[in-house]
Amino acid sequence: MKTLKNMQWMLPVLLIIGLGLGACEPQVSSDPDMADPPRAENVTFEMTPDAENANVIEFVNTSGGFKALWDFGNGAKAEGDVVTGRYPLEGEYTVKLTIFTESGQAVNSKVVTIEETKIWMLDDPDLNLLTGGIDNLDGKTWVVDSTQAAHMGVGPPGGDWPEYWAAPPLAKPGTGLYTDEYTFTLRGLEFDMNTNGYVFLNGSYGDEVDGTYEAPGGDLMAQWTAPESLNFNFVKDDDGRMFITISDPGWIGFFAGTREYEIQEISENRLALRFEDSVNGLAWYHTLIPKGYEHPVEEPEEPEPLPYTSEELYDNFDEEGNVTWMADEIAGFNESYDNPAPVPINTSEKVARYVKGSGGAHFYDNLYIDPGFEIDLNQRSTIRLKAYLPSYNDYESVAAEKEAWSDGILKQQVSVKLHDKTGMGGDSWQTQAEIVQTLETNTWVELEFDFSGFSDREDFDRIIIQIGGEAHGNPGIFFIDDFELVE
Missing domain, CATH: 2.60.120.260 (Galactose-binding domain-like)
Known part of the structure; x- marks a missing residue:
């Protein structure tokens, strides 16, 4: 059974720029223009829980420098001297601050301990669509939408559609792609990857699992079972973009070297993902549907009778x-x-x-x-x-x-x-x-x-x-x- 202490999650990051905020003004402990590159001990910051909700923490850079980058330890990141992190789930999170000065950069970290899970902080409409929400704590299971065109595709890096190739229906039979199932659960942000025995991989990543062999089309498939203790992060950035990150060694669909997926579209019965293979310089795409969902049969329109x-x-x-x-x-x-x-x-x-x-x-x-x-x-x-x-x-x-x-x-x-x-x-x-x-x-x-x-x-x-x-x-x-x- 997974424990909540292993869970990570982040709702939209609130950036607060510290410009003359009185008590919130960063206390600089080192000279940002020092001749020598900064060291870890030069990187300092303060952490203050919100008075009404201890799961919301304000972080203040007290190091100086002209740029401060934060990693909240739950999949979310931010930039600025004064920023806010939200932690719905209990557990320990390692927060890292990287500062940049005229002489170089350095990083230091502290551990944040969250004592109590507050499930209500997870009440996000898009996260609810992904997981089934608080009313479906057994989670929501998705599968690749194999019977529809473009359920898998590939294009150039940085693009937003499968310019190079879009799969016709049932283009990859016998690879394991159409039998794998992915369950997202709101409680604990648990992720279950049921491979039904087989997984499908890009040929460049055959060393990720044992026993790979060539699949139809030149890629690889393998007999592989995912471990039980997997989780996911769900992040929205300030531009409204949404991302899912799966904990190692899990993934979604065709494995191409990454475990981070951008959500291009999400609705009750459709999940469109984009993910990049940096080694091969490609962007891959998948569309998924809830397990058991059947597309409505569209009755062809009867043509108007000719005279x-x-x-x-x-x-x-x-x-x-x-x-x-x-x-x-x-x-x-x-x-x-x-x-x-x-x-x-x-x-x-x-x-x-x-x-x-x-x-x-x-x-x-x-x-x-x-x-x-x-x-x-x-x-x-x-x-x-x-x-x-x-x-x-x-x-x-x-x-x-x-x-x-x-x-x-x-x-x-x-x-x-x-x-x-x-x-x-x-x-x-x-x-x-x-x-x-x-x-x-x-x-x-x-x-x-x-x-x-x-x-x-x-x-x-x-x-x-x-x-x-x-x-x-x-x-x-x-x-x-x-x-x-x-x-």
Whole structure:
């Protein structure tokens, strides 16, 4: 069982500058401009408990010097000749004062003894969120928020977000990171690190625990159980920043050489931490949630139903049409390209250039239109366009990358498809209507795609044009013109 004498904690430090405060004016016992560097015996200070609360102590530098830095022995620090420390928990605390003179610096210390724990001094709203507060003296247990993006990340030192890398959900399975639990208890500021047998470490710190071995991703994991007598400090500075310090040898999450964590955000169900790895020059990040907490399932918003109607669609690429062209992984689409063969049947000055890319990323290069309505094929069911397929494309070689069911050959064809993209989303190909036409190279061909056989369908809200076939990585350059949806 932990004793309160081992506990350390600090609420916001109150700095009081001693400028002509009468009895509180520091009594200088040494010359701040002395020629020799100061020694420990030159560093002196007075300690005075508050008359109404002996757990609040005023410290006065009586050494002189141009700067006085204090370490209150409970994780909190301050600067100034007259400062105040707060000690909610009973115990002994070593207070250190460092003075700076023109000749150097020196440090000395005294022990402060706090006789009585005053739990009410711990009533801080953020500390209550971390621990569960005085009404939950068994503590509050946190775990890494593994199912959410950016539950772990890394960035440059001094930054405030994971600029280099943010983990996708469940990015570090099998490392121990997702099974470790961290309990913060208000009474005694106790910290329990339940590793469930395994911990996860940066590779630079393998000597911190015994029996480390390589984990997925090149870092280290180890079989390790934390000792029972761990504590934490919770500190707020004058700028409102909050810090947690875990007693050695404990830590939180991925170990990267530090036991001090800045709280970037804290709420009932979220704890965002930032901590720095000074050896490797990195800033690491974790987000945690209370053990057992489940993120609410957000129901996807139902899209507004599209009208079931029909309007004429057209684009001749010489003048502005009434459609918006969009590309799905397509390598290039130019809506105002010089006609490569301005001869009958197409003497237009401008046409559209369609480029199918090379490799696996371009298996399904599609051009598409979302007209903004469910197409009533009883009113308009015919799509017309002109196409030009140059002979300089390679229509014979088998692609190095292809789907298993594809022959891997660039096709001399134009495919027009109708999809239900609103209802089926990414699986709209499963209910598509498709018409494919083959054509000769090096000549403009006028094509007509008649979808009247699908007039019973009322869910088509996307028109797709695909040239050269699909499921293969062979590239191609093609041209289209005079697109229209007509009766």
